[in-house]
Amino acid sequence: MKGLYCRVNERDVELQFVIKEMSLPEALSCHQVRIEVKACGLSSVDLQLLREMKIQKELISVGREVVGVVKQVGSKVSLFQPEEEVVGILPLDCPFSGLCGFIDIDEQYLVHKPVQLSCVTVAAALRDAVGAYTALHTLAHMTAWQSVLVVDGASSFGLMCIQLAWYHGLKVLTTSYSPQDHTFLEQLRPTVGVQDPLVARVIPVYKGPSELVPAVLEETGGLGVDIVIDSGVRLHEEEEPELYTGPHKHDLIDVLAVGGRWVTSHPHLQLDPPDCSYLHLKSASLSFLNPEVWTTSSAQHGRYLHILKDIVDKLSSGVLRPRPEEFPLYEATVAMETLQRHPKKKAVVKFSAED
Template structure:
């Protein structure tokens, strides 16, 4: 059985590699899924290594769509031949980027017949991220104004659609003309698109669009910690170096001060910046606005058994919305299993849409 993993090199770094494994046998309550497609995302090696106690090889690929090949004891809701979708836990020893993987019966839902394997796999991680940020952390409802940064990415596209579906007014940022053009073609498009490559003052544009009140919820996929021209601190550079598939080249995005300044009173700032540094003046500014900061880490649902019900709610609602063509994820392109290793090192350069491995 062919699989892709991250293999530790002599210098301690991890790099994508192919491996041959014996056929998998299902444990109690688990099924073997013949992988038809797997969404690819940048990998945080530091987190993975800590979960796997610094193992020589680490699994890669978690967003799986496939067909049940074998079932273990006490599996009652699935049978061989069922088409399913689901996400592997970061703590799983299996790679989803493989010919087959083992998944818990309780971690998958049926794939709608009208939805292809590629679209299903490509929507899993963006949807889990978007539901976590927009619904569970942002509590976005009708009448709210939501600012979604990097709206043309796979995560941003789904977050925009969910916020619009729940009645919110959406402001989205774009890093360049191509991203802005993509956002303009969405149906419906965001109420306001702020092209960061053209505007001189993001905060002024955001406040003008909200009548001076600011956004009720700001959702980012990373922010700059300092103003343009200032250098990253050593801790941020170190954090970025732990991510496989993350290009650290220049990219226009808002700063942490921009986010705080654009927040409304009582607003919620939902950030993906795990190494966020808030100075005392930042905290005081947030406090004076009675605002809050939350961190979105979509894999937390699979790492905590107590939150399993929320994870299953997201999967079931996603499957329903895909079946009804309510959610339309953006697929950038597909690659074969043989090309997956080289693809993992360039994932973040594809700014619009999701890359999917197909078999």
């Protein structure tokens, strides 16, 4: 049985994706489930997070969002039976790659998959949807009639945030990084109900950041938005406007309303004293988003499983709809190399009968 893994070179900067032969143990532990993988979602490898979590291995497993069929259960497994379809996210220290044909995993990381739900759909959305739930529910404490700015709404994470916020009755603003993304976001509609746009306004920033602040303030009557969710920010001004890759931290502080909440994905965000003073004047707060916190800590594991179940239900009903790129198994290495350069995209490998 072969699987795809990530190997770090000596300088700890370049990643190499390699195929390695793996074998399953003869017997399952009492709480483990053996599943046959049907689809696997690929995401970029965060080496810095692995180092900070003291997870240092020669080979790092990739493809952690898995969908499969239960083939065997341990002696104390109570939640699943053979031939049931399940979904889950493998823990960071899992010895198996999601691209193996079969894997062993503790039952506490899995939930049932509805029969009518596509394997590709759930594999593509699971991790980003967990991040969206963490940002909007856990950190931002969203409520209906609030306003939210989602930076880069066409990314896989941004798309989940937009759909989840709209479902809960928030007014959604977002930014686009290309004309193609701008058109896609303006055409977003729900699958059921009134066919109004999901996004109240799409703000183009691919020509530069100058439109962001005035557009948000215009749309909110000068009050700013209640919630800001970014997928990375710039800490310093770029010398050339055409190098614009995201909003500056000052822009996001400017568009926050009084009592607003800013959720950032930037692990090294630094605020100067004037920035902190401005946030203090607005009585605003800043939270750091780490979607992996659910699988690295067991403090609220029941809540995590509840989130996974709700995500699966919303995917099944069409509330959440990802936009994945599907790859065959033999192109998984190329897909991972592409994702490492462009981490905001989403790739899914679907196993065929021949794999």
